[in-house]
Amino acid sequence: MEAVAALERDAQLMLQVREGDETSFALLLERHRGPVINFLYRMVQDRAVSEELAQEVFLRVYRSRASYEPAAKFTTWLFRIATHLALNALRDNQKAKGRRSLDHDFGEAIERHVADRQPTIEQELIRNTQLKEIRLAIEALPEKQRAAVLMHKYQGLEYAQIAQALQCSESAVKSLIFRAYQTLRSRLAHMAPGALQDTRTRQPGGAGDR
Amino acid sequence: MICLKDNSQGAEILTDYCAGSLEAIRAAEFEAHLHDCGTCRSQVELQRQVWNALDAWPPVEASPGFDARLYARIESEQKRWWRRAMRGLLWNPLVPAAGAAAMLAIAVLAWIPGEHRAPQPAPSASAEKIDVQQVEQALDDMDLLIPVSQSPRVL
Numbered sequence: 001m002e003a004v005a006a007l008e009r010d011a012q013l014m015l016q017v018r019e020g021d022e023t024s025f026a027l028l029l030e031r032h033r034g035p036v037i038n039f040l041y042r043m044v045q046d047r048a049v050s051e052e053l054a055q056e057v058f059l060r061v062y063r064s065r066a067s068y069e070p071a072a073k074f075t076t077w078l079f080r081i082a083t084h085l086a087l088n089a090l091r092d093n094q095k096a097k098g099r100r101s102l103d104h105d106f107g108e109a110i111e112r113h114v115a116d117r118q119p120t121i122e123q124e125l126i127r128n129t130q131l132k133e134i135r136l137a138i139e140a141l142p143e144k145q146r147a148a149v150l151m152h153k154y155q156g157l158e159y160a161q162i163a164q165a166l167q168c169s170e171s172a173v174k175s176l177i178f179r180a181y182q183t184l185r186s187r188l189a190h191m192a193p194g195a196l197q198d199t200r201t202r203q204p205g206g207a208g209d210r
Numbered sequence: 211m212i213c214l215k216d217n218s219q220g221a222e223i224l225t226d227y228c229a230g231s232l233e234a235i236r237a238a239e240f241e242a243h244l245h246d247c248g249t250c251r252s253q254v255e256l257q258r259q260v261w262n263a264l265d266a267w268p269p270v271e272a273s274p275g276f277d278a279r280l281y282a283r284i285e286s287e288q289k290r291w292w293r294r295a296m297r298g299l300l301w302n303p304l305v306p307a308a309g310a311a312a313m314l315a316i317a318v319l320a321w322i323p324g325e326h327r328a329p330q331p332a333p334s335a336s337a338e339k340i341d342v343q344q345v346e347q348a349l350d351d352m353d354l355l356i357p358v359s360q361s362p363r364v365l
Binding site: 026033034038041042047050058059062127130131135153154177178181182184185189191 | 221222224225229256257259261263264266267269270271272273276277279280283287
């Protein structure tokens with residue numbers, strides 16, 4: 001119910017943007033900037049590229065304001081644009097250029113985390129290794145599986161929404177997601193659950209970046 | 211009983227259960243089954259591990275200048291659009307030609323109306339008479355020109 005209300009709010013805001021209300025665009029940006037950047041970051045695994053793509057996403061939203069019709073949920077539409085751009089970027093092999101900055105970003109994220117909780121050097125090394133494994137496991141997934149599983153896990157989108165974003169059937173999306181989780185289960189199974197407890201920022205079944 | 215092995219929707223049940231999105235009734239049914247089925251239990255444990263592992267990937271924050279950069283791009287795009295529209299107008303060879311034609315049309319309309327709108331002198335009665343006579347004369351002349359062979363026979 002809350003989700004429905006939130007979606008209606010987004011659509012309303014977008015309709016106001018269509019009428020020339022710049023404040024509504026700022027509100028939409030405020031609400032969706034984080035999820036879009038994080039989705040793109042996990043897709044392309046490069047911070048600079050993900051911000052650039054996120055800019056393009058919101059630029060396209062703004063450009064499309066005049067023709068916007070709330071036919072689909074706003075988040076579905078938004079993630080459809082984001083997925084399209086991410087898949088294109090991956091196909092253009094832009095991520096290869098950002099490999100160095102990925103490691104830099106990754107180090108930064110760990111550094112922040114370490115500073116907050118002050119773990120031992122050993123814990124820090126374990127965490128570093130685990131996060132790299134997670135990143136590599138996601139990166140190793142085929143592009144569409146990656147997009148589908150990221151939207152499912154971190155954005156909490158429903159199968160139907162992911163299907164619209166990826167422009168395929170709901171059953172195809174389910175197949176993509178289940179195969180992705182199956183691959184991840186086999187790749188990440190060796191990671192001890194206890195060791196992950198310290199690095200966890202959310203509870204299982206939580207809302208991800210939403 | 212819900213067993214992942216025997217269920218065509220096993221993967222969906224496992225995913226939804228660990229994501230917390232399985233309907234309450236089905237989740238309770240599945241939990242009851244987990245007490246007796248070691249295979250399903252280990253599947254759930256593995257999926258939970260993955261779910262938790264993915265949680266360990268911290269989200270990133272947008273860089274401080276993100277919004278400012280976006281608004282600058284929007285503004286420059288709008289300016290570019292105007293510039294392009296204006297340039298399109300100025301460089302289109304049809305535009306000066308159309309302008310010149312419009313000016314010419316205005317000048318002509320401003321100058322000629324006096325002639326067009328000047329009341330024509332009413333034809334005098336004598337002129338009308340002459341015209342009628344001329345027409346009658348012409349018709350008579352035409353009758354004379356018809357060959358004998360084509361003239362109507364008089365019986």
